[in-house]
Amino acid sequence: MSQTIIVDPVTRIEGHAKVLLDLDDGGKVKSAGLVVNELRGFERILVGMQAATMPAVTARICGVCPSAHAIAAAKAIDAATHAEVPVAGHLLRELLYMGHVIHSHAVHLFALAGPDLLFGVDSDPAKRNIVGIVEAHPVIAKKALRLRSLGQKINETLGGRGVHPVTVVAGGLSFVPTPERMASVTEMATEALALVQELAPPIIQALLALLEKSPQLAGIKQETAYLGTVRNGKLNLYDGTLRLVGADGKILKEFAAAAYAEHLVEHTYDWSYMKPVFAKVDGKEVVYRVGPLARVNLADGMETPLADAALTAFRAQWGRVVHVTALQEHARLIELLYACEKAVLLAKDPAARGNTLAPVTFTAGRGVAHVEAPRGTLLHDYQVDAAGVVRSANLIVATQHNYAAINRSLTQSAEALGVKGPADGNLLNGLEYTIRTYDPCLSCATHAVGRMPMQVSVRKDGVVLYDVRRDS
Amino acid sequence: MTTTKVSVNVEWLSACGGCDTSLVDLHEKILQLFDAVQIQHWPLITDIKERPKAKIGLISGAVRSQHDHKVAVEMRERCDAIVAFGTCAVYGGISAASLAHSNAEILDRVYVHNPTTVGGAAPKNTVAVLEDKVLPLDEVIPVDLYLPGCPPHANFTFEALAAVIAGRVPKARDESVCGRCKRTMKKTEVAAIDSGYAHPMDPSLCFLSQGQICLGSVTLDRCLSPCTEVGAACTGCAGPTMQILTEPNRDLRTEVAERMSLLTKIPAAKVVETMEAGAKSHYAYAMATKMVGSKPTFLIKKWIEKIEATT
Incomplete structure (x- = not known):
């Protein structure tokens, strides 16, 4: 008789995710999966809304990456209406977005992953948070908070607001920033670039120390394919061609966002609100990953000098294609460097001055666009009518792409650890590490996964046999 | 802000996490906040697993599922004062547009009749059951302070917290x-x-x-x-x-x-x-x-x- 186990982090992430383990007759792990426990149903509720409001409305899908949704939506409506966005409109959207990426990557590195990096994954949970970092490492913490603030303020200066910006609209950017605003953005970007160079060495050092201290982390790896965006072969976050590479780094295919439905397919699980996505390659469905590690794996190189040098060093140390999920943090740092460098370049670019907005005229049509959200490829697809009303909407968000790989890693971890009964703290820790290294942002479907207490409910044919629980 | 630390639990229901992010947008003031409050439970950033008793409970998000409902009730039991934090908690927010549709209609679009989803069926095991419609927080628990905004500007949040900590009425005008x-x-x-x-x-x-x-x-x-x-x-x-x-x-x-x-x-x-x-x-x-x-x-x-x- 087969059994099902539910690892339930309900007390920490409030019911938005838990883990399910299916056991076979012999009590061995058959499969494991992250259960996403909430649904808001944007693909239905967007229908009937005004297409021009999509950037502002879909920003509300995720308060962790609102600028990514706003840009993906604006670009999709640009495409649906054939709007000719002025160069300055594109450059300033990208600059705003670099601010957002600086903020988002900095939050992740210092507030979400930082506590693990600086204190170790087994340290006192009461101290293992951003407040603990502020107390124990006040200098690093202040600089990190400052870096995050600068990113968010760049995003806000050009977006009107930090969380849920309003200036990213179909046709470009809704206003021409004053010279004062541009001067302040340039100043902030310059300061951010200086700060990130100070912060990078201690982060890399902390990551190396963590891998040494917790060797199980280096064992969590997945040889998957990777999907991300390149422009002229170089990593790009705002726009470009989608590239899928195999686990060996070979390019499997490159395609435009508009063709996503030919290359990607979603499935459903009857036990989770989140849908996994697979890539279609030679008639087969392939598991792949997205996000910073995927992007640095598939790019030929970085467009900016410091980030490119950092990538070269990363590859010299870890190899051309890196599968260890914990090294995601290192990849994120390379992108953080890139975002700061790129922000300075864009802020100083004379082409980013002048008219930012093109007129938009609706005809019945479809628009598909994508952006590299901080955690991976984000796709928006709209059918609009001549009155400018959304008739259908389809979205694929970053964590969905990683979902199959997360579940595969969970299965591997559970197999390796074994399921030993109600007091199995080892299983809980192992599964928690596994999920954390993937940095799943469930906000886009639900919420960000912060930290995870674990509760495992062991079920047999749907009936709970016992719970494995870790309380503080 | 006072020198005695005031205990705070932060919680999210059906939301985007933007209200949580806006708290961090207190920028330098967040250090002042950390000095004044003891954040006990905040799923996004702390490792404290339980929801201990607290003076202030900050809840963002609407009640979309029965699980959200249960969490809201638990927060009410554990906290002296509940702040409905952000437009979703106060009015239901953007996902309340789902009012226009039945749950069956929403599930059908997302899982069954969806252009890139194959062999789909709506999830029915282990996931939280959706409420019939989106509910603002005060339809399931009494709320002491309403702070709308999507998200509220950090200045209002700071003032609201400072006021609750000091036991006074927040200074916020009723202007458009x-x-x-x-x-x-x-x-x-x-x-x-x-x-x-x-x-x-x-x-x-x-x-x-x-x-x-x-x-x-x-x-x-x-x-x-x-x-x-x-x-x-x-x-x-x-x-x-x-x-x-x-x-x-x-x-x-x-x-x-x-x-x-x-x-x-x-x-x-x-x-x-x-x-x-x-x-x-x-x-x-x-x-x-x-x-x-x-x-x-x-x-x-x-x-x-x-x-x-x-x-």
């Missing part, structure tokens, strides 16, 4: 977004509604004067009015002003229509008609609250059905 808007309102000869995106608009003139729908005059300022300064009309994300909420005969569309018809040559009836046709956008943030939803002439479902039926 127009209060801080720098655009000039003047009478024009504009005779037709303007979408705002078909041609360049005047960046210093009131949107209503230009015939473009702006909800600034009917929206509570919990944002410091940044949008109109950067070319964006107000979309009402902080929810309606007290005047709209408390008077049954006033409504977003009739108030906007009255003002626009006074400022332009556009008849009020035309503005009302336009706003009803765009109801799902214009009422996106607060349609789930009974204070809006119970108005006798508020026929949101009918308006939305009408627009969705037109092809």
Whole structure:
């Protein structure tokens, strides 16, 4: 008789995710999966809304990456209406977005992953948070908070607001920033670039120390394919061609966002609100990953000098294609460097001055666009009518792409650890590490996964046999 | 802020995490906040697993599932004062647009009839059961302080926390977004509604004067009015002003229509008609609250059905 186990982090992430383990007759792990426990149903509720409001409305899908949704939506409506966005409109959207990426990557590195990096994954949970970092490492913490603030303020200066910006609209950017605003953005970007160079060495050092201290982390790896965006072969976050590479780094295919439905397919699980996505390659469905590690794996190189040098060093140390999920943090740092460098370049670019907005005229049509959200490829697809009303909407968000790989890693971890009964703290820790290294942002479907207490409910044919629980 | 640390639990229900992020947007002030409060439970950033007793409970997000409902009740039991933090908690927020659809309809679109999903079926095991509709927080537990905003500007959040900590009433005025808007309102000869995106608009003139729908005059300022300064009309994300909420005969569309018809040559009836046709956008943030939803002439479902039926 087969059994099902539910690892339930309900007390920490409030019911938005838990883990399910299916056991076979012999009590061995058959499969494991992250259960996403909430649904808001944007693909239905967007229908009937005004297409021009999509950037502002879909920003509300995720308060962790609102600028990514706003840009993906604006670009999709640009495409649906054939709007000719002025160069300055594109450059300033990208600059705003670099601010957002600086903020988002900095939050992740210092507030979400930082506590693990600086204190170790087994340290006192009461101290293992951003407040603990502020107390124990006040200098690093202040600089990190400052870096995050600068990113968010760049995003806000050009977006009107930090969380849920309003200036990213179909046709470009809704206003021409004053010279004062541009001067302040340039100043902030310059300061951010200086700060990130100070912060990078201690982060890399902390990551190396963590891998040494917790060797199980280096064992969590997945040889998957990777999907991300390149422009002229170089990593790009705002726009470009989608590239899928195999686990060996070979390019499997490159395609435009508009063709996503030919290359990607979603499935459903009857036990989770989140849908996994697979890539279609030679008639087969392939598991792949997205996000910073995927992007640095598939790019030929970085467009900016410091980030490119950092990538070269990363590859010299870890190899051309890196599968260890914990090294995601290192990849994120390379992108953080890139975002700061790129922000300075864009802020100083004379082409980013002048008219930012093109007129938009609706005809019945479809628009598909994508952006590299901080955690991976984000796709928006709209059918609009001549009155400018959304008739259908389809979205694929970053964590969905990683979902199959997360579940595969969970299965591997559970197999390796074994399921030993109600007091199995080892299983809980192992599964928690596994999920954390993937940095799943469930906000886009639900919420960000912060930290995870674990509760495992062991079920047999749907009936709970016992719970494995870790309380503080 | 006081020197004695005040205990705080932060919690999210059906939300985007933007309110949590906006707390971090206190920027340097967040260090002051850390000095004044003991954050015990905050799923996004702390490792404390339980929800201990706390003086203040900050809840963002609407009640979408039975699980959200249960968490809200538990927070009420553990916290002395509950703050409904953000538009979703106060009014239901953006996902309340799902009011127009049954759960079956939503699940069908996401899992069954979806262009890139194959072999789909709606999840039915282990996932939390959805409530029949999105509920604002105070429909399931008593709320002590309402702080709308999508998200609220950090200044309001800081003031709200400082006030609750000090045991005083927060200093927050009942002004509309127009209060801080720098655009000039003047009478024009504009005779037709303007979408705002078909041609360049005047960046210093009131949107209503230009015939473009702006909800600034009917929206509570919990944002410091940044949008109109950067070319964006107000979309009402902080929810309606007290005047709209408390008077049954006033409504977003009739108030906007009255003002626009006074400022332009556009008849009020035309503005009302336009706003009803765009109801799902214009009422996106607060349609789930009974204070809006119970108005006798508020026929949101009918308006939305009408627009969705037109092809």
